[in-house]
Amino acid sequence: MNASLDISVRGLDVNFGQARNVLTGVELAVRRGEFVALIGASGCGKTTLLNVIAGLVPVAAGTVTIGGAPPVAGRGDICYVLARDALLPWRTVTGNVEYGLELSGVGREERARRAATYIDKVGLAAARDLYPSRLSQGMRQRASLARAFAVGRSVYLMDEPFSALDSQTKLTLHDQLLGLWETSGATVVFVTHDIGEAITLADRVLVMSKKGIGVVDEIHVDLARPRSAEALQADERYHDLYRRTWTALKASAQ
Numbered sequence: 379m380n381a382s383l384d385i386s387v388r389g390l391d392v393n394f395g396q397a398r399n400v401l402t403g404v405e406l407a408v409r410r411g412e413f414v415a416l417i418g419a420s421g422c423g424k425t426t427l428l429n430v431i432a433g434l435v436p437v438a439a440g441t442v443t444i445g446g447a448p449p450v451a452g453r454g455d456i457c458y459v460l461a462r463d464a465l466l467p468w469r470t471v472t473g474n475v476e477y478g479l480e481l482s483g484v485g486r487e488e489r490a491r492r493a494a495t496y497i498d499k500v501g502l503a504a505a506r507d508l509y510p511s512r513l514s515q516g517m518r519q520r521a522s523l524a525r526a527f528a529v530g531r532s533v534y535l536m537d538e539p540f541s542a543l544d545s546q547t548k549l550t551l552h553d554q555l556l557g558l559w560e561t562s563g564a565t566v567v568f569v570t571h572d573i574g575e576a577i578t579l580a581d582r583v584l585v586m587s588k589k590g591i592g593v594v595d596e597i598h599v600d601l602a603r604p605r606s607a608e609a610l611q612a613d614e615r616y617h618d619l620y621r622r623t624w625t626a627l628k629a630s631a632q
């Protein structure tokens with residue numbers, strides 16, 4: 379398991395060779411072990427910001443560091459989780475979860491033990507020998523989460539991982555992600571369009587401006603942990619945070 383890392387973005391510009399920057403003067407500070415959610419209008423640069431942190435998009439100006447070091451593609455301590463799971467169709471659930479561990483050089487016995495533990499944590503024990511084609515979308519994302527957290531990364535960059543799921547399945551996945559993250563100690567940057575999801579999961583919800591200037595508002599989610607996604611639905615403070623975030627989101631799109 380890697381130690382968690384902080385993320386610092388100062389004065390970031392990204393331009394993709396265009397005359398006008400896609401991102402201009404963006405600032406972001408994420409503490410070690412913090413869970414932040416990024417929300418904002420479509421096209422405001424959420425994915426671009428994740429890609430910069432992952433070292434996949436070049437920085438035109440500014441400074442970006444992860445644990446004090448500049449971003450580099452393929453860093454072993456950062457894990458990127460996308461909306462479309464990247465399960466290998468020719469491997470079972472167990473085979474897929476073991477795959478990441480194989481790449482990390484974990485020995486056979488330890489691999490099997492860790493894969494079983496994480497498959498259990500996401501409630502897929504009964505499906506461990508099934509191939510992805512036999513799984514529902516929700517089960518596939520659970521297998522992806524098990525694979526991502528079994529390898530124990532320092533930073534998780536998550537780009538709308540649950541956007542294709544129905545709201546009931548999402549609640550289950552929220553609980554499972556929270557369970558995995560709370561024991562991992564990892565830093566998470568989670569992109570979403572779903573305000574409820576952002577509040578359920580994050581310590582802070584960061585609202586990005588439509589204008590490409592980055593974070594313009596933040597909502598501190600002072601709800602106690604461990605959280606239950608379902609219980610929060612009945613919590614008035616959750617609804618209050620929802621309203622505040624909704625107001626901030628509307629203002630960010632002006």
Ligand SMILES: Nc1ncnc2c1ncn2[C@@H]1O[C@H](COP(=O)(O)OP(=O)(O)OP(=O)(O)O)[C@@H](O)[C@H]1O
Pocket residue numbers: 394400418419420421422423424425426427
């Ligand atoms: N590879 C690229 N080349 C040129 N322009 C790009 C590239 N990737 C993104 N963009 C542009 O950068 C801007 C920000 O895109 P980005 O995907 O980061 O936004 P987003 O906030 O994640 O959007 P969404 O919520 O719709 O996923 C958009 O105007 C997009 O067209």
